[in-house]
Amino acid sequence: MAIQHALSSPCSSAVSGKRGSSAAAGERHGFRGSQLRFGYRHRKCGRSLQVFCCQPAPAAATEMEGVAGALFERPWKTKDTRLVLQDGSVWNGKSFGASGTQVGEVVFNTAMTGYQEIITDPSYAGQFVVMTQPHIGNTGVNFEDEESSKCHLCGLIVRSLSDRVSNWRATQTLAEYLQKRNIMGISYLDTRAITRRLRNDGSLNGVLSTDATKTDEELLHIAQNWTIVGKDLISGVSYTTRHEWEFSKDAVAACDKLQVVAYDFGVKHNILQRLASYGCNITVVPSNWPVSEVMKLKPDGILFSNGPGDPSAVPYAVETVKELLGQVPVFGICMGHQLLGQALGGKTFKMKFGHHGGNHPVRHLPTGRVEISSQNHNYAVDIATLPEGVEVTHVNLNDGTCAGLTYPAMKVMGIQYHPESSPGPHDADPAFFEFVQMMIQNRLLQ
CATH class of the missing domain: 3.50.30.20 (Carbamoyl-phosphate synthase small subunit, N-terminal domain)
Known part of the structure; x- marks a missing residue:
């Protein structure tokens, strides 16, 4: 393939009309030993454009060098x-x-x-x-x-x-x-x-x-000769040890300290902070943490976090999700949502250029409510491949892709976008409350 050089548009302008010079004007504007040339361009509307150009006298050239460099530097x-x-x-x-x-x-x-x-x-x-x-x-x-x-x-x-x-x-x-x-x-x-x-x-x-x-x-x-497809990028961003998430700000206690285990596929701090603000204790575990060790913590719910890359490149994560389905309520965000889609029997595909930004409209199908969401993903769940019983709850209004799903029989919910919205609008924050309510109801049934 031939090399094509992209040229930047030069910043240039031309001023025509009468021109004059004034040493007095140069002194008045602080340019000692200099002259200011100015010109006028008359327009049909009766207005005129006045342009000042600094022209240092020979004796003032050295003095003006620093000023001119600051005024006319062109870093591009x-x-x-x-x-x-x-x-x-x-x-x-x-x-x-x-x-x-x-x-x-x-x-x-x-x-x-x-x-x-x-x-x-x-x-x-x-x-x-x-x-x-x-x-x-x-x-x-x-x-x-x-x-x-x-x-x-x-x-x-x-x-x-x-x-x-x-x-x-x-x-x-x-x-x-x-x-x-x-x-x-x-x-x-x-x-x-x-x-x-x-x-x-x-x-x-x-x-x-x-x-x-x-x-x-x-x-x-x-x-x-490089490709991002098929690369396990999650292992490079996930924590390698288990740790408790500490949130110093006052939490709004919406429940009696629900215990949540968050699988770190590249989790953002504000996702954990929003969950903690609802009164949850959060234990963060690596992406390859055994399910048997997770269940020893007796969690009320599992969070599958966001993360980079191709969900098909991390089959170990898909198997982890499959093993946890039906045991406790689970909530998947972004990459976690895609892993849920695969674990439930669906497929994912690479999008043309993905969704990256804080202005993506999403419709909540059960209510018709539209949310402006923050998104960051290059893969999506293929709606046509989802098995019976899995409900699509949200769709992206720009391209119709799956933006949320639920499987009530196994207490599963997932959204493709970022409810913590950091950065972005906070329309999707109620998703955390829905997850908390799901955990509370499941606790009452036990």
């Missing part, structure tokens, strides 16, 4: 990194974060805010995230908004990176945060053009590199 002119997509397109930009060469799947996220929650979401393991919001980084980063203790994504792709932070909770800039965590980033790319390409052609593999010694053809070869 300094491009030191490349994004090479598997379709042969090459996108040149400016590096921020770590240096090196990284390969992954490129997806786009339509969230307007919450970039820190996005980059710390374990579900993005193996992926580059293109932010459709053009200006990223203006609120910096802090430790309270992290969804996990690490950044698992391959890299961040943005249009414009803010190097100035304006938020009272911020502790460092986004670039500093990524660099300390060895995560790559690239800015000054046409993210709208990349997003349209992904939307039309589907998710693409990409290679991000700051290595000038590697040719475009070498990077293209890497992108075309």
Whole structure:
């Protein structure tokens, strides 16, 4: 496949009309020893445009050098990194974060805010995230908004990176945060053009590199010979030991401390926090934790968390879900929902470009209620393959894919989106309450 270089649109403008110069104007505006040239463009509506241009006198050239550099710096002119997509397109930009060469799947996220929650979401393991919001980084980063203790994504792709932070909770800039965590980033790319390409052609593999010694053809070869399909990404993001989830804020006791075991397939902190806020004690276990050990804890319910990648790549997790069905109430979120679909006899499929963002409409079929949801997945449950008795409770209004299911006979519920909404709207938060009510009713029957 031929290499295609994507060119950025230059920022240029032209002003015509009479021009003059004024040393006095230069002094008045603080540019000592300089002149300000100004021109006018007359329009039919009677308005005029006045443009000031600083022209330093020869004696003031040295003094004005620093000022001119600050005023007229064009960072997009300094491009030191490349994004090479598997379709042969090459996108040149400016590096921020770590240096090196990284390969992954490129997806786009339509969230307007919450970039820190996005980059710390374990579900993005193996992926580059293109932010459709053009200006990223203006609120910096802090430790309270992290969804996990690490950044698992391959890299961040943005249009414009803010190097100035304006938020009272911020502790460092986004670039500093990524660099300390060895995560790559690239800015000054046409993210709208990349997003349209992904939307039309589907998710693409990409290679991000700051290595000038590697040719475009070498990077293209890497992108075309890598795949995310079939990779067990869960084992790389899951905890390796059992631990109790500690939630310091005051919990709203909706029950008498229900005991919940959460299987960590890449769980986000806010999922656990929302469950804890309903008065649940939560024990987090690794993705491969034996069912026999889980049942020794005498749980009132099991949570199958979100996670990255292909559910078919983790058959051990599907077998775990099968073994737990019917013993206690279970709740699956995102990856957990897909594992439930397979465990119940259904199949999953890879979507064209997935759902990533905080503005996806979902309809609750029993009531007709519409929720605006936060989603992050590239796979979905095939509705046509679900066996009799499994009810589809939610559908995505954009493409009709399965967004929720239930199997009352085995006390099973699952949703494809994120009820904790971090980031995103809180329309889906009642899903946690439904799970709590299911556990309470099951306890009363025993």
